[in-house]
Amino acid sequence: MPRVSICIPSYNPDYFEQTLRSALAQTYTDVEIIVSDDCPTDAIEKICQRYAGFLTYSRNSNPGPLTNLVRMMELAQGEYIKFAFDDDILNPFCVQFLLEALEATRHQNTKLAFSPRYTINSQGHFTNLINLFQVSDGLKVISGRDFIWLTAMRHHNLIGEYSTVLFRREDCFTSDGEFRLFDVKGLILPDLAAWLDIAQRGAFVAHPQPLSYFRQHENATSNPEKSPNFVHCILFHEKILNSARERGYVTDKDLPEAYRNLANVYRYWAGRFPQLKDSIERFESYAFSGFAPPFAANF
Numbered sequence: 001m002p003r004v005s006i007c008i009p010s011y012n013p014d015y016f017e018q019t020l021r022s023a024l025a026q027t028y029t030d031v032e033i034i035v036s037d038d039c040p041t042d043a044i045e046k047i048c049q050r051y052a053g054f055l056t057y058s059r060n061s062n063p064g065p066l067t068n069l070v071r072m073m074e075l076a077q078g079e080y081i082k083f084a085f086d087d088d089i090l091n092p093f094c095v096q097f098l099l100e101a102l103e104a105t106r107h108q109n110t111k112l113a114f115s116p117r118y119t120i121n122s123q124g125h126f127t128n129l130i131n132l133f134q135v136s137d138g139l140k141v142i143s144g145r146d147f148i149w150l151t152a153m154r155h156h157n158l159i160g161e162y163s164t165v166l167f168r169r170e171d172c173f174t175s176d177g178e179f180r181l182f183d184v185k186g187l188i189l190p191d192l193a194a195w196l197d198i199a200q201r202g203a204f205v206a207h208p209q210p211l212s213y214f215r216q217h218e219n220a221t222s223n224p225e226k227s228p229n230f231v232h233c234i235l236f237h238e239k240i241l242n243s244a245r246e247r248g249y250v251t252d253k254d255l256p257e258a259y260r261n262l263a264n265v266y267r268y269w270a271g272r273f274p275q276l277k278d279s280i281e282r283f284e285s286y287a288f289s290g291f292a293p294p295f296a297a298n299f
Helices: 016-024 043-049 065-075 092-104 144-154 189-198 230-246 253-268 272-287
Strands: 003-010 033-037 057-060 082-084 110-114 117-120 128-129 141-143 164-166 205-208 212-215
Touching: 003 016, 003 092, 016 033, 016 043, 033 043, 033 065, 043 057, 057 117, 082 092, 092 110, 092 164, 092 205, 110 189, 141 144, 141 230, 144 189, 144 205, 144 230, 144 253, 189 205, 189 230, 230 253, 253 272
Parallel strands: 003 033, 003 082, 033 057, 110 205, 117 212
Antiparallel strands: 082 164, 110 164, 117 128, 141 205
């Protein structure tokens, strides 16, 4: 059984071969590479045929970005899961360094390893370095409780996308074998929902070296101009705050700052999504009073 499953959920063939080649170039070799194809044409299949023998290819019979994501975890045979989305690129040492980080901190109950990441544009040119935890001199362990508190207070995905992490397959499912990381039918942020679920069971470890390249381009599913459901990703942050409060990760004394920050996030997006304006007024009243009504929400 391979130790690491490199999973490539695929839809857009434009950058797919670059992603695949970065997976094939990993220094850590005890891996399987799995491609699950959602592309409406045979473009990705034809690319995979050129690499036959180095990967496992299949089409997703139930097309959709979330169903494809879950399907990959079900197909994976490795102890560890490493995603590479079809427009991102992995550093050659990505799997090796993240696996070593997770194993070196196993005694601290770490469940997920990640690193800073570069952003690149459609031409593959460097645009930014994202290192929100300011990891620099060595491995940095973040407790699950701290991660949930920071996420609920800052209303931002502090780790990043699936391509930047490595985690254990067993943490994707309940003891009964049911997928657990996020609601497949819900219009939420599946990456952040997964990190919040895992954080309830253990810590995270960050490697200081940037080990992935997150591509930002016009046709990306994360582009708010292309996704009519992007507003639901913004709305999800209120649910995170309320759930963190009910579970005891956020206290009443934290609420004024948390709601001020949330109002600022919504204000940033209100020009594009006018439906957020009523919520901004509500958050500002909560920030002033320090009170918010209870709201049942799961991560």
